[in-house]
């Protein structure tokens with residue numbers, strides 16, 4: 001149920017919802033990206049361009065420099081099929097992203113992902129939070145929930161919806177497997193915003 005969807009799943013959803021023959025998949029997909037890009041600008045997210053179907057930045061882009069993509073550049077990249085990522089430490093205000101590398105969730109985590117912006121990833125979830133975590137708070141969180149395996153709060157990035165990657169991609173410059181199992185990152189509840197890290201720890 002919470003598995004990140006395939007492109008086919010999203011296409012079936014589109015076909016079920018829109019019966020006007022003039023409204024094509026291409027137009028729909030562009031509208032979905034436009035909506036995401038508006039969200040990233042509204043939340044002050046710092047975005048960078050990522051290679052098509054992969055997790056690594058577009059070659060020769062100075063992504064570690066403190067300059068986010070403009071709305072137009074984000075539109076251009078995504079129309080050509082590139083992925084986008086969000087650099088946690090460059091967002092204004094700063095955010096902290098927690099990777100949870102499993103689809104197994106407690107009731108309190110399921111509840112929390114409705115209250116803070118949370119992305120489904122090919123193998124789990126990424127929780128987007130405001131502020132920064134102390135090392136102590138992060139360590140105790142990992143002890144309570146061992147599936148939290150990465151914290152991003154500096155010059156490191158998380159792929160953003162509607163980026164596409166293979167479930168078997170470990171993040172290298174190249175990825176080859178016999179038949180890719182591509183998944184599209186989507187928000188669990190797109191109507192939320194990142195909540196404070198401390199409040200998150202309290203409710204889970």
Ligand SMILES: [Zn+2]
Nearest residue numbers: 166177180181
């Ligand atoms: Zn693959």
